[in-house]
Amino acid sequence: MKKSMGETQEEYYRGVRMVPYDLVKELALALAGFGVLAIVLAAFLSSPDVPPVTIATWSQTDPVDFVTTATGELAGTTGSAGYGQPYNSTPDAYQRWGPIAPQAWFGVRIPVDSANAFVIEPLKRATVADNTLGAALSKWEGATADQQAKWLDAYSTALPDATLADGKVSVAAGDYGPLPAMMSSLLGVAQSGGLDGLLVINGRFYQTDYTQPLLFIGDSGYLEGLVADANLAGDRWGVMNETGQYPGQTWLWLFSFWYQVPPFTSDTGFLGLNGGNADLGIILIMTSLTVLFALVPFIPILRDIPRWLPLHRLIWRSYYASKTSAPART
């Protein structure tokens, strides 16, 4: 057994001067002092609580963006529609670095069919009260995939120039099939709050899983705008930040750092790591660094730096002073 493992405290402290030290009182003082500090901060500064975005507020504030996003879900052009695992199996959507592609290894474990979940199913429920919608939906579902794609393409092209007239989204004249009618109904359901309910409940009664409404809101330009306004975007060290004047998760600084530097800021990148697989690359880097951090006691140079830097001489200055003034012990 190594000497360090077998050595008792008595052996380790032989010849060392011991002084009285009250650990329990120290803990009690720490608890009291910390409590005072935390209570004062809580009482005077409170904590951040910006209300969540709902599909209702989104569709009321920016109906054109809502319709654009919903059309994108049908067309499969949104972030969630083309995400890949674990939501769907869009080919080659997963992040990979050479053979390392953990995103794809576990399959579609959280299935989300964006077009059906966010548009078609809610509309089907809404036809109960709306006959013209029923006709529009039948026309949509009866059309060929080619025809649907043509309508979607035309409507998506027209939407950037859409205007709001009487709360309704209106585009230039064109052949969009039943899409304007469908989107108009969906907008109505959304603005009334019905879509928030439908997407989270998902046919159940009790529910605590917000995957669907969050992915839908996440696809919007509206949320992107709010996030940028609050300085929470990834290219602004977003995860470190908090709403308002509050400190954020400063301990995530190193994780956030990598997103701001090459190769993760460029498309070409370096050694196969670039902006496209940044999440995977950074997770791999941070995992490696954390393991190295845990193993510092065994890593030359890293474990020797404290010896080279004079900080310990400052912390233990009275000990070192007594060693130089006293005769050397053998």
Place this chain on the structure above:
Amino acid sequence: MDSPATYLHWGFIYISWPNLLAILGMIVLFAIAMIAPFPHSEGTDDVNAK
């Protein structure tokens, strides 16, 4: 406290004032802890002779 924080921008570094203050505060606190004299309790000091 709910109005947006001011951010410092230096190259690729963006940091909010609250975060910067927290980090600077930590460095100052560590420096003070190293330098400030620590009260040694009165009482018998004994060399651990066991």
Place this chain on the structure above:
Amino acid sequence: MSTQSKPASWTLRVRQAIDRHLPMDHLLPDRQPYYVGSWVYVFGVVTIAALVWVVVSGVVLSFFGPQWWHDSSVGLFFNSLHFWAVQLFFLFMVLHLWGQYFMAGWRHGRAATWMIGVVIFGTSILTAFTGYLSQQNFDGQFIALEAKDAMNAAGAGAFFNVLNFGQMYGLHVMLLPIGVTFLVVAHIVLVRVRGVVKPIDAEGGARS
């Protein structure tokens, strides 16, 4: 009873092992080596105090449910207490980490203490993360949507769904605090078993 041969009683063996490695006067010593005389040594115990306040305020929040702090000013106060306690917990934990690094606290057989400390750091980050995901406000929504990409890219997203409030809340109020507490207890026990490491280049004790 002879202590030379191993006793048959497992209970007795466990008790004797504890007596050997962590007798009461090592668990609760009233003396410390005189070189434990710097305010840098205080950061560890303040971090423990912070953890206590984080847990106590968290227990109050969980008792009244995740919606309470949005609707009640008392609830908001306890959320603020929890929020600032967490901020200060990380602040003092990192100061304690800096201190232990610059003092090379892993020497003389204390590598396990250091490694458990790193695991505590990582587990605390994960606990805080699930807490931020449990806020049920804009910040929680945003963090969930951002973090899902990193989780999914790592393959973890298939099992650890940051968009699933129920899962994140359950991890945050129960599993992860139990994990952190268990690790902190192990960390403190190791410190008491080994005692405080000697200054760098002090005589005695095995090298590094």
